[in-house]
Amino acid sequence: MLPELGNFALALALVLALCQAVLPVWGSYSGDTRLMAMARPLVVGQFAFVALAFAILTHAFLVNDFSTAYVANNSNSLLPWYYRLSAVWGGHEGSLLLWALVLAGWSIAVAAMSRSLPQVFMARVIAVLGVIAIGFLSFMIFTSNPFDRVLPAALEGRDLNPLLQDFGLIVHPPMLYMGYVGFAVAFAFAIAALLEQKVDERWVRWARPWTLAAWGFLTIGIALGSWWAYYELGWGGWWFWDPVENASFMPWLIGTALIHSQIVTEKRGNFRAWTLLLAIFAFSFSLLGTFLVRSGVLTSVHAFANDPSRGLFILAFLGVVTTGALLLYAIRAPRLEHGGEQPFAPLSRESLIMANNLMMVSACAMILLGTLYPLLADAMGWGKVSVGPPYFGVLFTWLMVPIVLLMPFGPFAKWRRDSFSALARPAATGLIIASLAAITAWLWVNDLPWRAIAGIFGGAWIIGMSALWAWRLLRDPARRGSFNGGRLGMWLAHIGVGVFVVGVLVKESTTIEKDVSMAPGDRIAVRGLSVEFEQMRRYTGPNYHADQGVFNVYDGDRLLTTLTPAKRQYKARGDQMTEAAIDAGFTRDLYVSLGERIGTDGAWAVRVYHKPFVRWIWLGALLMMLGAFVAALDKRYRRVPASEPTEAPTAQQRAAPALNAAARQG
Amino acid sequence: MWRYALPLLVVIALGVLLFQGIGRDPSTLPSPLIDHPVPAFELGTLADPSVRVSQQDLLGEPYLLNVFASWCATCHLEHPVLKAFAEEGVARLIGLNWKDQPDDAKRWLVRAGDPYALILADESGAVGIDLGVYGTPETFLIDANGVIRFKHVGELTDAVIEREIRPRLLAWSDGAAP
Amino acid sequence: MTPARQRRMWLVLLILLGAGVATALALTALNQNIQHFFSPSDIALGQAPTARAFRLGGIVEEGSVARLGSGLTVSFVVTDRFKTQPAQFTGILPDLFREGQSVVAIGELNNGMFVADEVLAKHDETYMPAEVADAIARAQVKKASADSSSIAAPAPAAAGPKGY
16 A cells, blocks of 8 residues: 555645646746745645655665565565665665755755845756656656556565665665756856856856755765775776776766866856856766666666667657756857957966866766777677777776866966966975976885876975965965865865875776685795685575685784685576675775685685775775765855845946956965 | 757758668567468477377468467566467467476466466577567567458557457458458 | 967967877777677678677577586587677676576687686666667567578468457
């Protein structure tokens, strides 16, 4: 009976979303304040019903209601309760419900925190969010209903795919969806801005905290996926350029371009049309990612169940949303470019941000080409092809080089016009720091590969220049106060990039991977450590049997730790899973995982990896996320000015603070 | 002003490409086995493994071969449609129990009802592989001469029966060359 | 032309040049990294390259998996139920690699032996990649035509249905 109620709740949510999409925007055009005022209550109502549906589905999992097809397909009575909880979004239908819930949640947040913004504008923002909600809710109800019944009820569930029975799964999708949905907010702001009679640039200032938060969530979502793949898939990889990974990475790249472009538009009034375009594309790529993952057009280890009707639906929705937005853009954007545009010199903060945008968009285009090429080849009859990871890896690395080199100059560069001589001083300092770091590393470690040296140089370059920038700012009493949330956030995020660069390049070039055959009693040496295979054990978990190896790790004669990798046999599906054992460290990970039995005398195929600095990869991402959140929470976004100007500041007004800042080299 | 329309045009081109992509999805595109004879097989029945049935034994009248398993939730969803079809008696409904434990399958059929005239047990999945099955449920329409004429991947619905299966069965019973 | 216009023109030209170079580089890299998919039947027909990596897909033939010595090298045979292709892999095989299951491996042909650098994991034992399923279906067709051309066609079933 409850699943029927859940179904009903979804239907009601859809009705409310329809109202949310139509009524307030109608009111915005007819000047009817009552209609516009309905926006917030409608959002609350939609959220309430989506949350109810979600709660009902969660309940169905917790009580093992196998009469619900989705529960039967993704759960099992032996599954521990915490995985039953995360199984709610472990499959296609449930993950859509999570999407809808996150969307409704962000919509409420936007509605609640924008009371100081013009009603007409907000009515349209909420209407756009309503349209998106309609898309996801109807997609669910008509093609992927989590509340479909199986009658008679299954005796036992099919169990959650063991790959997904993991902490990483519990948090990775929600974080990812927070990011995607956050870009929907930026998208909604952009559409509302385009719908204004006179496009108001204040939309950028209002949209910035939401965009920053969205980007932060997406960053950590992607990082969590990478971390999870690393320890769960059993062979130590952290990024495979898998179509599903690429699908989440492309919106991230556009999002990075967007958060930087927004700075220029807010502070200087430039790139107005471009920022709008980026906001549209960031969300479109989020939707494209959803399409690629669920439609079956691309085969991938990650992909959800293939179903052409679902693919068609998402594609149609994606088409409507994107072409509609771009049509609006094509019509309205030309009116933007007149007046208020500030010229800037080839060497200036604007041009550096433009370089950032170019690199990000190029990287995104390159990844899109590689991801969709198999599809293109199939459509054109060129055969069934796939694109090997080196395509992505090599091109992306080369694109990162200019970014790494130019990024530290951003905070130093002046708006409008800067000079080589002014930037030469910090550059020289940065160069010295980076060279020192690289030389130290080279001297300290024998045979350090050039890629690791380059990574250390690049990372130290970024971190060193960032530290210099912060030091200069803080030691000047006049400018100390300007080290606000926005600047602190930027500083953290940029340092995060430096940390990430070090992690990737050092790890990739100095990893030692040994696949060996070991019998109990055997020892293997890896970079000064000795790993001894003590014995095999057998044990039983809640829903699996396992063969567990006991490995002792010695540093000389001292026992460092004991690692226990396992091979699990899940009872319900009969699937086999490798559980790696990792001794994590700040400067290195030691990773042991089991292959299979060899022969009959107890020998096993064993994988022993030594991976220096691998944690820095996710630490860097964590810093980027923190930076984004700190910047989003900057007080000035929450401060309501005493008199909110109704007109956008004129070019003159805008130029004044910029000139002052230029004098102080802000 | 054309440059503002550029993104729109690029996206439309991309959309066409992606549409082609899903248009080529196996379920809407004919399998290579269409209009070719059913691959040779010999399997035991679910009820009694010692009773062997080969594709030769099934010649003489068209039949619907439904690939299913007790662990497949979508199969549960299409079950009522299969039962209704079997009751009509227009054609034989033969089940291929794929990669399943016979006990689980039997138990499920007792609870859900058994619409099949005959069920073949393909525990290892080998016959399914020969048929190009890559997921359940899949349904094949095979004519009286043992030639595969239509394949549907995914849940069998009344719409698919009306649109693809019934017209063919009708044409064959009218004497048109199958 | 005003200086602003001129600057803009240079900028556009620079961007176009950059885009051109980037596109050329991308397409070259793409070309070098495209992996085609071939089934054992395709290899038997000589369609697979001999000096380039490609993807081999099919089913792991039952009884064909053997370990060479006490090391990590495993030999097995990939079949599409019509033709077979011997293969070899040194390393740890993914969990779902099993006889009678589908497999996709990336590697090169070396004197008739497919030496795999990578054996791809599937996410579910009931999941079969569409390209492998397709390859097998195509092989069935080839097999049927090969059988009928070498043997007389089987007598049509004059006997009625056996009551099924």
